[in-house]
Amino acid sequence: QQKVQQSPESLSVPEGGMASFNCTSSDRNFQYFWWYRQHSGEGPKALMSIFSDGDKKEGRFTAHLNKASLHVSLHIRDSQPSDSALYFCAASETGANTGKLTFGHGTILRVHP
Amino acid sequence: EAAVTQSPRNKVTVTGGNVTLSCRQTNSHNYMYWYRQDTGHGLRLIHYSYGAGNLQIGDVPDGYKATRTTQEDFFLLLELASPSQTSLYFCASSDGLGQGLAPLFGEGTRLSVL
Numbered sequence: 269q270q271k272v273q274q275s276p277e278s279l280s281v282p283e284g285g286m287a288s289f290n291c292t293s294s295d296r297n298f299q300y301f302w303w304y305r306q307h308s309g310e311g312p313k314a315l316m317s318i319f320s321d322g323d324k325k326e327g328r329f330t331a332h333l334n335k336a337s338l339h340v341s342l343h344i345r346d347s348q349p350s351d352s353a354l355y356f357c358a359a360s361e362t363g364a365n366t367g368k369l370t371f372g373h374g375t376i377l378r379v380h381p
Numbered sequence: 382e383a384a385v386t387q388s389p390r391n392k393v394t395v396t397g398g399n400v401t402l403s404c405r406q407t408n409s410h411n412y413m414y415w416y417r418q419d420t421g422h423g424l425r426l427i428h429y430s431y432g433a434g435n436l437q438i439g440d441v442p443d444g445y446k447a448t449r450t451t452q453e454d455f456f457l458l459l460e461l462a463s464p465s466q467t468s469l470y471f472c473a474s475s476d477g478l479g480q481g482l483a484p485l486f487g488e489g490t491r492l493s494v495l
Contacts, residue, residue, distance in 0.1 A: 274423075302483050311385075311471055312424070314483030356423060360478045367412040367431055367477055369484060370440070373423040 271295045272359050274372035281379055287347045289375050291357030293338040298359035298370070301333060301340045306354045306374075315342070315355075347379045384408070385487035387472050393493045394462050402457040402490050404472030412475045413455040414484060415439070415447055417468040424471065430455060462494045 275290045291301065300319050304312040318324045318331040318340060325331075330343045344351055357372040385406045394400050406413060414429040426439030428447035436447055444466060446458040459466055469491050475484035 300478060300481075304483070311486035311488045313486070317481040317483060319481065358424075367414075367429060367475060368426065368437070368439070369414070369475075369478065370426065371416075371424040373421065 270373070271298065272357055272370050272372040274355075274357050274375050276375060277373075278376040279378070281347050281377070283347060283349060283379055283381050285347050285379075287344040287351065287377055287379070289342045289355050289357070289377075291340045291342075291359075291372055293359050295359075296338065297361045298338065299335065300360045301331075302358040302360075302369070303329075303331060303340075303342045304356040304358060304371075306356065308353075312356060344377075347377075349379050349381065352377055352379045385472055385474050385485055387470075387487040387490050389490060390488065391491050393495065395495050396463060398459075398462045398494070400459040400462050400492065402459075402470055402472075402492070404455045404457075404487060405453050406455075406472075406474035406485075407453065408474055408476075408485065409452065410474035410476045410485075411452075412477060412484070413449060414473040414475075415445070415455065415457045416471045416473065417441065417466075418471060418489075419468050427457065459492075462492075464494050466492065467494045468492060 281287045302317045303315040306312040318333045332341045354374045415427040416424045425441045430449040473484040473486045
């Protein structure tokens, strides 16, 4: 069973709009979450991490974590064409010193003019 | 500047062939990882290591060996390559996840097994 599940599979938003991504873990040992972004032809790059319940904001990006439901979301406001990419949710176990990071399947974002 | 460098960037081999993918990090990170990326599967962890001489099994290790020769260098070995191992391979390094320090990825190696 996929331990980190993402939805939707793909998303299309207008330039200037809000893009929202969802991620749920089926493993209660997964308590630390990261969001990554991958542009075509490049390696994944980390956007932000979230470890505590509630919201975390970095510029146009806001992540939200609900530890009780193991649900994390990412919202991009004022989306730009350069935000078009593959977005991954990743999770690691509590304690986190195992160093093992498990990824979801990803969500493709297209921002159209 | 923090960097993870993979070589080669592209590789073509035949079924049954022997392939070594190389990764070097200049970040003084303890952890290094090998992932494969396939459409519909995302990134899947093959092997990882937390120091020279150490090796940990990932989620999809079958058909792969790995070796960490130094703090900087991590190799992925396919001794009898099969078409199912055609994929995009990424190496990453991190200083441990507990401080919120996300693994840093290389640019990838595209492997085709004919």
